[in-house]
Amino acid sequence: MTLFNYEDLHDFHDHMKKILLANTNIEKLPYPIPPLGICLLASCLKGRYEVKVYDGVFDEGRSLVELIRSFCPDYIGFSIRNIDDVVADRTIFYIDRILSDFIRPVQQVSQAPVILGGSGFSVFPWEIMKLTGADYGITGEGEEVFPELLRCLDEGKTVNHLPQVLMKGNGSTGAITHKHYISFDAVPFSEIDHHIDFSPYLQRSVYSIQTKRGCALRCVYCTYPCIEGKRYRVRNPETIAREIEEAMDRLGKTTFEFVDSTFNEPAGHAEEICRAIIRRNIQPRLRTMGINPRNTSHELFNLMMRAGFTQIDVTPDSAAPTIIKNLQKGFTFRDIKRTALLTRMYDLPTMWFFLFGGPGETLETIEQTRSFIGLYINEEDMVLLHAGLRIYPNTPLEKIALKEGVIRPGESLFYPSPYYYSKAVPRKILDKRLKEITDIFHNCIPAAESSPSPEMVQKALHIRKEKGLTEPMFRTLLRIRRDEGRKTKDERREI
Ligand code: B12
Incomplete structure (x- = not known):
């Protein structure tokens, strides 16, 4: 079964509806991650909707409300990638900031339906639907189901028949089984750099x-x-x-x-x-x-x-x-x-x-x-x-x-x-x-x-520049760590 045909993309309406897709991931370690998932969705929607991608990695939600006010989207999609950092000893829970810096401020200034998706969301969909009060959610991959959900909403049709879709107030806590998988080869290229400013990623990512x-x-x-x-x-x-x-x-x-x-x-x-x-x-x-x-x-x-x-x-x-x-x-x-x-x-x-x-x-x-x-x-x-x-x-x-x-x-x-x-x-x-x-x-x-500490990173950057090193950063950092460890041992011996 194919829900959505990319050939149909050119059959666009006189007045294109507007969609804002927001990346809520602000984690910059081990390095900042470009929002591949929503860039793929934006490429799929191109020609049918006017799509803007808001990348929160560096802006951390600061200019999001302003963007909503100027762009006035008909739909707002949030991508939720990380729930927590999976490190037992220091658990960082990302959802708090996603709520306070992204979703809540947007809900205060816009009536547009809020649609959630992303890998983290797919692991805990019902919990996050309840917590955010979002209108819709899509678990798993979005390339076909998301355009189809939008089409149904545009045409005022029900969405109950769509696989992977959750709705506000449905209240279930059951597991979502993905009944529909796309043929991945039919998906357009993400062209990440067309949708977001890729320059900060060129150096560090x-x-x-x-x-x-x-x-x-x-x-x-x-x-x-x-x-x-x-x-x-x-x-x-x-x-x-x-x-x-x-x-x-x-x-x-x-x-x-x-x-x-x-x-x-x-x-x-x-x-x-x-x-x-x-x-x-x-x-x-x-x-x-x-x-x-x-x-x-x-x-x-x-x-x-x-x-x-x-x-x-x-x-x-x-x-x-x-x-x-x-x-x-x-x-x-x-x-x-x-x-x-x-x-x-x-x-x-x-x-x-x-x-x-x-x-x-x-x-x-x-x-x-x-x-x-x-x-x-x-x-x-x-x-x-x-x-x-x-x-x-x-x-x-x-x-x-x-x-x-x-x-x-x-x-x-x-x-x-x-x-x-x-x-x-x-x-x-x-x-x-x-x-x-x-x-x-x-x-x-x-x-x-x-x-690593910012001092260690600075030192590593200095050494890499001086020696023209192209090895992965972790190797330079490890060498510094090893040498500093030896120094500490020698100092201990001297005492
Ligand atoms: C690759 C990967 C990494 C790589 C990233 C490299 C890179 N260049 O991106 C590395 C190793 C660096 C990494 C690091 C981390 N990761 Co990781 N990672 C993944 C992995 C395997 C794939 C992510 C990916 O790119 N998928 C491909 C894209 C295309 O898919 P997508 O973004 O999910 O988007 C699709 C759908 O989700 C949906 N969708 C997405 N957004 C939206 C929005 C809307 C509105 C809709 C409708 C749909 C939708 O449609 C998209 C297209 O189909 C996932 C597991 C998985 N299989 O998903 C874990 C995963 C995302 N990572 C996870 C975690 C925790 C982390 C770290 C926090 C771990 C750590 N302590 O370091 C860090 C965070 C890094 C950061 N800066 O954010 C968790 C997140 C869940 C959780 N427990 O919180 C996952 C799910 C794995 C897990 N443990 O379950 N990760």
């Missing part, structure tokens, strides 16, 4: 690109299958390479980031994307957060290096075989070991992520992961250590937590954020053990301390 939707993995704690669906829908590699080439023509040298849940799944697609980029001879700077240890190979790394990858993230969560199994990661210890060796062999800068305290974690399994980090991970690569697993609705971890009495039936998982910790390692002991690891390995950093 990336141009985001998605190569697929969906996640077929079954990691027990993860929300991705619930947000994007459980089946992969891949884009044509040639189209992706063309999108990068066109953006490079407009923006010059910039870093592109693949924002897929996992870049190298399903097997073979990542390789084809790299080949398509290599064929164009465009040499972009590339990075991705999602390298899964399962399908890594010499061929993949060789192609990634030739295509222009300068940094990757790898998220094994654990290197202890029982925990890998309990978290349903879908790969083995051998896969992680091979991946670590490949990152060293190709000297591809890598950020590693480990997550301690999951079901079945014991002191012994922590030791297995520690020993893996010491033996196999390149000392120049950063290793972020998280403790505690955020419990999300409709995940296997929710069921485990209920069974073990960590949460009660009916308990809200929205706020305050509940975390799961294995009973075999009390929190104090886990924290102590992780502190020992971060003390021994200068490249291991607790998630709560992952933001």
